[in-house]
Amino acid sequence: MTRMIDGKAVAAEVTARVAEDVRILTAAGQRPPGLAVVIVGDDPASHAYVSAKGRMAKQCGFHSVQHTLPAGTTEDDLLQLIEILNADPEIDGILVQLPLPKPLDSDRVIQAISPDKDVDGLHVVNAGKLATGDLTTGLLPCTPAGAMELVSGIHGRDLSGLHAVVIGRSNLFGKPMGQLLLAANATVTMAHSRSKDLPSICTLADILVVAVGRAQMVKADWVKPGATVIDVGINRVDTPERGSGQSRLVGDVDYAGAVDVAGAITPVPGGVGPMTIAMLMANSLKARSLRQTLHFN
Incomplete structure (x- = not known):
């Protein structure tokens, strides 16, 4: 049976840990x-x-x-x-x-x-640290870091032997996501709009991460049976059956089809989205700790 990855629950766990650490700090x-x-x-x-x-x-x-x-x-x-x-x-x-x-x-x-205050993780210094494998002294982009938390919840922190495919090569998500997966020892393929035979590439993925901004682009037959699917897309589509002007949010993956093939999958909404704010909180606490260390050194 396919496991729905509950981003809200994981985000709540992350923020609870942050709040407890802050309580200890202030106490x-x-x-x-x-x-x-x-x-x-x-x-x-x-x-x-x-x-x-x-x-x-x-x-x-x-x-x-x-x-x-x-x-x-x-x-x-x-x-x-x-x-x-x-x-x-x-x-x-x-x-x-x-x-x-x-x-x-x-x-x-x-x-x-x-x-050292860039809690979005977008400064070139933080991007450079990530690119060189330094996950300790830099601040990671929140959405990729949140997606990695969801992946780790399924596969653990060490992804050795697993093939990950990332569709999308943006500086905001695709590239840092690929680097985080690589740092966790996954074999990583970066796919994008110029990739040849994209569906075939996707069927090789044990972990498929999709961030392209095209509603329900990834179909069920793109998904390897049992794969973990992380859908980062947020798209609003019209739903005339609900009445004039009505719409709903969908991801970049055709969830209704993929849910019968994947081993685990994030819904939209309620998957990756809640993790972004949670990781922002974690980054802010990390920035506080890193700056304190720098101050005392």
Whole structure:
């Protein structure tokens, strides 16, 4: 029988461990982790994400602050705020909610964040540490790290002998996901839109990770029987049968078909999504620990 991977339950376990570590920290008279979230503009989805992150940070016992800036904020003003947060000793993690309104340069803004406060794990220094196999002193991108937690829950931390296929090669997810799988000793194939005979490549995968942004692209006959399927896609599709203007969320995998073939599979929603915020909390605690170590050294 196929196992549905419950991302909500795993995320709750991660945040519970973070909250307990913070409780121990503060009980010893030390300050809690400080997380600053910066949001620019009035995009409703972005504000919903930021609100969820703020609530979780407070549940974990963090010192949490939010900077809400108008859509017309200049890049210089945003960079000045980041400079202030970089220098603030009470702030361990800085997160700038993406996407930023045009014409702001997201990459320039992200690279302005101090690497040791880059809790999104997107700075080139953290990307470089991951690429060279340093999972200890750097901060990992939250969504790939969360997906790895789900994979580990099925296969353990050592993936020796397993073949993993990642569909998608973005800097935000695909590339770091491939590097995390490789670090866990999996044999990794990176597939993408230019890959020849993609369905055949996928049927080789013991672990199939899909992040392409195309609703239900991966069909049941792409999935190796018994494989673990991690669906990172979030797509909204129309459901006229529910009434005019109605829609629902689906992943990049045709769940209804794949669920009968896979050994384990993440649903959408409720799979990888909840893990992103959970790993943000874990990263913020890690940033607090790493910065303290650097300070005393």
